[in-house]
Amino acid sequence: MPQVTPTVYEEGTVNIPVRVEPSAGLPAHVDYRWDSDTDILSASVRPADLAEKGRATALELEGDDGSWLILDVRAGKISGVEVAVWPDIRTRADLAPPHGVEDGTVIVGAVERGVRPAVEVDTTVAAEADRSEQTIHFRLGATRETRTVRIARDILVDIDRRDRIAGLWLLAVPPCPDIP
Numbered sequence: 001m002p003q004v005t006p007t008v009y010e011e012g013t014v015n016i017p018v019r020v021e022p023s024a025g026l027p028a029h030v031d032y033r034w035d036s037d038t039d040i041l042s043a044s045v046r047p048a049d050l051a052e053k054g055r056a057t058a059l060e061l062e063g064d065d066g067s068w069l070i071l072d073v074r075a076g077k078i079s080g081v082e083v084a085v086w087p088d089i090r091t092r093a094d095l096a097p098p099h100g101v102e103d104g105t106v107i108v109g110a111v112e113r114g115v116r117p118a119v120e121v122d123t124t125v126a127a128e129a130d131r132s133e134q135t136i137h138f139r140l141g142a143t144r145e146t147r148t149v150r151i152a153r154d155i156l157v158d159i160d161r162r163d164r165i166a167g168l169w170l171l172a173v174p175p176c177p178d179i180p
Helices: none
Strands: 018-022 030-034 041-045 056-062 068-074 077-085 089-091 102-108 125-129 136-140 146-152 155-160 165-170
Touching (some): 077 102, 077 155
Parallel strands (some): 089 125, 102 146
Antiparallel strands (some): 030 041, 056 068, 146 155, 155 165
């Protein structure tokens, strides 16, 4: 099966082309799960229509610091996020999701066409959280102008002017359990 190698347009900016479509109703719920043996966090979109399963694909985003974010994509749609290896997190008292968020569905172009992207790019993955660590923002690559799309009640995706993923927001994250 062919693989797509991401293109870097700006230094450190990953090219993951997407298309935004109107949402099909109320935002879906998100189920968070902390792995009991590690600090891996999974956020799964609870689909409104379980019949819409489609083929699942994992889109792996590697930070130049060794961090790993994995986007679960089903039938071309982002259906979950996993933080496998955390980047350093900067705490900000004033961190809040952006205003003017649009509800929509983010379709990952290559996955929708049946191509399994190979995304293992050394890029900057920056993470910031509010003091309670219930709101976490991941920025991918260089800072740039974005719009924000709500794909589920507690997952937002930043999209840049070239329709590429520029960041992710996880909202209402439950506290990490004490891990031995």
